[in-house]
Amino acid sequence: MLTKPQLLQAYTTMRTIREFEERLHTEFASGDIPGFVHLYAGEEAAATGVCMHLGDHDCIASTHRGHGHCIAKGMDVHAMMAEIWGKRTGVCHGKGGSMHVADLSIGMMGANGIVGGGGPLICGAALAAKRKGNKGVGVCFFGDGASNQGAIFEAMNLASVWQLPAIFVAENNGYAEATSSTWSVAGGSIADRASGCGMPGVQVDGFDFFAVYEAAGTAIRRAREGGGPSLIEVKFMRFFGHFEGDQQTYRAPGEVQKLRETSDCLRQFAARVTKSGEITWAELEQRDREARALIDEAVRRAKADPKPAAADLLTDVYVSY
Amino acid sequence: MLTKPQLLQAYTTMRTIREFEERLHTEFASGDIPGFVHLYAGEEAAATGVCMHLGDHDCIASTHRGHGHCIAKGMDVHAMMAEIWGKRTGVCHGKGGSMHVADLSIGMMGANGIVGGGGPLICGAALAAKRKGNKGVGVCFFGDGASNQGAIFEAMNLASVWQLPAIFVAENNGYAEATSSTWSVAGGSIADRASGCGMPGVQVDGFDFFAVYEAAGTAIRRAREGGGPSLIEVKFMRFFGHFEGDQQTYRAPGEVQKLRETSDCLRQFAARVTKSGEITWAELEQRDREARALIDEAVRRAKADPKPAAADLLTDVYVSY
Amino acid sequence: MARKITFRQAIHEALVQEMTRDPTVIVMGEDNAGGMGAPGEQDAWGGVLGVTKGLYHQFPGRVLDTPISEAAFIGAAIGAAACGLRPVAELMFIDFMGVCLDQILNQAAKFKYMFGGKAKTPVVIRTMIGAGLRAAAQHSQCLYSLFTHVPGLKVVIPSTPYDAKGLLIESIRDNDPVIFCEHKLLYGLEGDVPEESYIVPFGEASVVREGDDVTVVALARMVHFAQQAADALQRKGIHCEVIDPRTTSPLDEDTILESVEKTGRLVVVDESNPRCSMASDIAGLVAQRAFKALKAPIEQVTAPHTPAPFSDVLEDLYVPSPAKIEAAVTRVREYR
Amino acid sequence: MARKITFRQAIHEALVQEMTRDPTVIVMGEDNAGGMGAPGEQDAWGGVLGVTKGLYHQFPGRVLDTPISEAAFIGAAIGAAACGLRPVAELMFIDFMGVCLDQILNQAAKFKYMFGGKAKTPVVIRTMIGAGLRAAAQHSQCLYSLFTHVPGLKVVIPSTPYDAKGLLIESIRDNDPVIFCEHKLLYGLEGDVPEESYIVPFGEASVVREGDDVTVVALARMVHFAQQAADALQRKGIHCEVIDPRTTSPLDEDTILESVEKTGRLVVVDESNPRCSMASDIAGLVAQRAFKALKAPIEQVTAPHTPAPFSDVLEDLYVPSPAKIEAAVTRVREYR
Numbered sequence A, B: 001m002l003t004k005p006q007l008l009q010a011y012t013t014m015r016t017i018r019e020f021e022e023r024l025h026t027e028f029a030s031g032d033i034p035g036f037v038h039l040y041a042g043e044e045a046a047a048t049g050v051c052m053h054l055g056d057h058d059c060i061a062s063t064h065r066g067h068g069h070c071i072a073k074g075m076d077v078h079a080m081m082a083e084i085w086g087k088r089t090g091v092c093h094g095k096g097g098s099m100h101v102a103d104l105s106i107g108m109m110g111a112n113g114i115v116g117g118g119g120p121l122i123c124g125a126a127l128a129a130k131r132k133g134n135k136g137v138g139v140c141f142f143g144d145g146a147s148n149q150g151a152i153f154e155a156m157n158l159a160s161v162w163q164l165p166a167i168f169v170a171e172n173n174g175y176a177e178a179t180s181s182t183w184s185v186a187g188g189s190i191a192d193r194a195s196g197c198g199m200p201g202v203q204v205d206g207f208d209f210f211a212v213y214e215a216a217g218t219a220i221r222r223a224r225e226g227g228g229p230s231l232i233e234v235k236f237m238r239f240f241g242h243f244e245g246d247q248q249t250y251r252a253p254g255e256v257q258k259l260r261e262t263s264d265c266l267r268q269f270a271a272r273v274t275k276s277g278e279i280t281w282a283e284l285e286q287r288d289r290e291a292r293a294l295i296d297e298a299v300r301r302a303k304a305d306p307k308p309a310a311a312d313l314l315t316d317v318y319v320s321y
Numbered sequence C, D: 001m002a003r004k005i006t007f008r009q010a011i012h013e014a015l016v017q018e019m020t021r022d023p024t025v026i027v028m029g030e031d032n033a034g035g036m037g038a039p040g041e042q043d044a045w046g047g048v049l050g051v052t053k054g055l056y057h058q059f060p061g062r063v064l065d066t067p068i069s070e071a072a073f074i075g076a077a078i079g080a081a082a083c084g085l086r087p088v089a090e091l092m093f094i095d096f097m098g099v100c101l102d103q104i105l106n107q108a109a110k111f112k113y114m115f116g117g118k119a120k121t122p123v124v125i126r127t128m129i130g131a132g133l134r135a136a137a138q139h140s141q142c143l144y145s146l147f148t149h150v151p152g153l154k155v156v157i158p159s160t161p162y163d164a165k166g167l168l169i170e171s172i173r174d175n176d177p178v179i180f181c182e183h184k185l186l187y188g189l190e191g192d193v194p195e196e197s198y199i200v201p202f203g204e205a206s207v208v209r210e211g212d213d214v215t216v217v218a219l220a221r222m223v224h225f226a227q228q229a230a231d232a233l234q235r236k237g238i239h240c241e242v243i244d245p246r247t248t249s250p251l252d253e254d255t256i257l258e259s260v261e262k263t264g265r266l267v268v269v270d271e272s273n274p275r276c277s278m279a280s281d282i283a284g285l286v287a288q289r290a291f292k293a294l295k296a297p298i299e300q301v302t303a304p305h306t307p308a309p310f311s312d313v314l315e316d317l318y319v320p321s322p323a324k325i326e327a328a329v330t331r332v333r334e335y336r
């Protein structure tokens, strides 16, 4: 049901995220990037499949692993890159960094350094949309680890009690740091926690863009129509470590390599749309080149951009004080 | 399967709680009792049906509505009464009051002024029992309102992940303050939240001592045998307001009167055991008189007891400082 | 100005006037109406102390009861504020900050800074502080010092009905997150309150009594105790200048410093526990910035470093008393 | 005393020695082993910075990984402490206190008092503090001032490997709840640490340098910055007495007061935000109790009243620097 431009858009978004993250991985290794960086590679279908349904008056709350959500929600990649480098041209003027990229003007309420922190916030966004009557929705992305935080449970229950247009997207990438979600999520299924909060919950294959896209569409439509919140558990695995520098000895030998070969949302997407004849390999490859060029340019500019000025330290604490 | 002494013990415990609370209701109205007092009348079968299975090496964590749990766990009623009056002879030397009655020596980890606060604590008690290998269990009592606190959810999940000998007893008495549990518990059932945390969950009629007793027995046995945690949702309604002074206009007219007539755990218990011939009315009435005398004496002594001394203000903050 | 209403009514009135003026103002909290889903009266409670009673019917859809999920609903208020509403959320007792602090400390307080200035979070968190109700250790704390420590938050502590109304209106109109602290023993206090809407600005202390001998800075209920002490001292010929900062963040440093420049002596009265408190904060400020004027040690009159006890006799000793303030003023006055 | 190990190793060694000595000591926290339920290595992490690495195999069953549920597992550690164990729980970053504060503030800290003395809660909460890792606003706070405000808690802030080991052993043996703060930029610091077990008692400041001109009180990483400043000042003929309180609760008031009696001048260096901080706490203490000796205003050198910025240039300005300490000392030294 997706048009060709939509398909190309989905692919471009996923590819841009992938390029962004692969590039950060390289740049981090060269010691150039400060702080903690958590990469989203492998999980592109989730952010993309969900955010394709959203407009600027829809909000998302993101996580420490937020680059993919930002790009899918339409954030400028140079402004992101500059932020991650701590430059004044960054989307947060270098004050936030990777863990706090945010752009409220496009409904991106911020990556979040606090696991589970976005759940309550998205209830607020959904509440605001409901009061404004603009049919907007709020989407909370959170991890399998975050699913064990009280704030996420409370937020799901509150969204249900208030019948908010909220969608909870559990990105179950198998691990929270070095801990397996099969161990930390008692009961084994995040989706099963939905019914205890009075909302529908489904599980989808997160390497399959179309599965995510459809589940998200259903949930978001329901929310827009006043049907209340839903939970979607997206199952996949990340391609990199928890953060850059993670030795990943908790993973099985060859685990990631195998994933990259057999469970790559971009490959799966490409295979499907070329097989169906909707899109040619050449068209995709052109997107690949464009994405690479976009990221190259973003990195080049970010590196050259100026750092914040000393006076910036004391500004932006309050609107007035 | 309960012996006659056990039946009489159950009845005595429930009657003692009832007398304790009815008397506090009267005393509070006369303006004599300081602070907030939350009465347990109507809910006696829960505390009693659960605690009958427990010994001193088993721990319970209680709530702001804690008198019933204390009595069922074997706390001295005069020491409780004196505590509620703020007297030096109180179980906490007058420093805690109704919301903080506690006696760790009998495994009573305290009433709690923080809704949901006991969930994490009981995980600790259960963990300690598990490490000591003494087959002890931890029981967390919490309300329907508390079931929406993140701490309770986190504790249930943690208990499951660690396979702790913990039992979560949700006392769904219909209201959290003035809010109906049908509104605040999205999904409608607290018991249904158990599966999302990987544990069995059951619902029982809280006016029926025997139903609670059996469900608790099953769960506690499972826990002692290493089978991990369970959740029991006990459904009933309180006979008094949220706290003393509550006008209760949120309740239906005649609601409480009807409850007292049709849904009183003591009446139901009495009817059943006299009908079965296990116990006579006279035996029960004797227990009633004894309970009344016990409470009379506790109140009399509590009133006459001395208040704390000024020097007590500064003691008991630290073991050493 | 002749109309007298209570502190509780003043807060209620501020809410009514702001909700009337601005449709983006909403109110939420546990039983702020009361009776949700229950068979009896809707709006059965109006909050645990009745402050919001009536708003539910007056402003349909704009008074939201909540489950007992402070992290979720305080966070929701914050999120809604970032998305264009002006929520007034009630944290029933400030003692409950422990279950929702993250949303205040790491989200609301930091959005604007972390996001490079591109955020506005006009949320008000109304909350009850203080001892005196025999509510024991978990329902009697002040804790505003903790919030004052946190950059990005504003902290408001009214001591009179007049200030309560004007400061709450200002809090609602303010574009930063505000912690609005209501002392539980002040709700019944009556005072002159204009019917019309007005604001009391942040960062402007109120000099509730002028005097040349000793500066007494006091907050919330302690303002009244300081006044009582000052009355008694006046009869002994000692003239206190009593200052109520009204907001601890921002703090009106100038008024305090100028007063100490005049008196050379300072007593700070704070119902909080003493360590890292507003008492020490103000003492530290003056020891740095008005040192030359100081003629005596700075005395801090606070609760002791203990939790709040339950028993009435102990609680009365726990809370700083007019007598203790009087003694402290006398000490600094007589210091040579 | 010739053996040099890092701060990180010193903490690890304290844990090993206490776990060996006392079977009731257990360790818990997120990925304190690492790899639970995963296909690869067990004990894959040893905490986010590897501090507990190895304990999992050395002490079977006594190192517990946890879900990301700080309220539950910090509370469980507290409950277990009340039931006879001596848990050492890791709160990965002190910034996360917002999701579990209630268990610390209202449970652990108050049990003993609320229960009339009849409780003992020997829990240690190890947590990481401080800026400098470009970890931005939600992972760079000090926040120990908040815990110091709370009666019933003890707060420990080591600045050297030697103190880290001795204070952690003391913390584990102590019978009250202890917040043990590890500055993230100190883990790599090397220093002399005896192999055998020893304790550093609470409430005893360390005079890390003696001097007659100005007293400098500093905490955690700031102790080293104060030393650097003192080195530079010494070359100019100004002699600082540098005091590291090591524990902020209890605080060794006497050592600080005696030093100020001697020097008459005080600079407090605290990486915290300034309001209601340890800086103001110590300033307030001295302004009350050593006033007579004071010859100059008390200077507080702290982070500004802003969240921690991400960008390296800003973060370096945010953290108090040796140069700022030097300037403050010079100001109070030259004050007339």
Ligand SMILES: Cc1ncc(C[n+]2csc(CCOP(=O)(O)OP(=O)(O)O)c2C)c(N)n1
Residues within 6 Å of the ligand: A038, A063, A064, A065, A113, A114, A115, A116, A142, A143, A144, A145, A146, A147, A173, A175, A176, A177, A242, D030, D068, D070, D092, D096, D099
């Ligand atoms: C409240 C809180 N606890 C712990 C952390 C440290 N931490 C950061 S990310 C992370 C793992 C999160 O796992 P998950 O939610 O599955 O997200 P993923 O990293 O897999 O995307 C942890 C423990 C934190 N940032 N906040």
Ligand SMILES: Cc1ncc(C[n+]2csc(CCOP(=O)(O)OP(=O)(O)O)c2C)c(N)n1
Residues within 6 Å of the ligand: B038, B063, B064, B065, B113, B114, B115, B116, B142, B143, B144, B145, B146, B147, B173, B175, B176, B177, B242, C030, C068, C070, C092, C096, C099
């Ligand atoms: C964290 C927290 N939030 C709010 C309160 C105020 N409060 C005390 S009891 C109560 C209602 C509790 O309802 P429930 O859990 O159903 O227990 P019940 O009173 O019905 O026994 C509330 C909201 C509190 N004490 N702690």
Ligand SMILES: [Mg+2]
Residues within 6 Å of the ligand: A143, A144, A145, A171, A172, A173, A174, A175, A176, A177
């Ligand atoms: Mg994960």
Ligand SMILES: [Mg+2]
Residues within 6 Å of the ligand: B143, B144, B145, B171, B172, B173, B174, B175, B176, B177
């Ligand atoms: Mg209830």
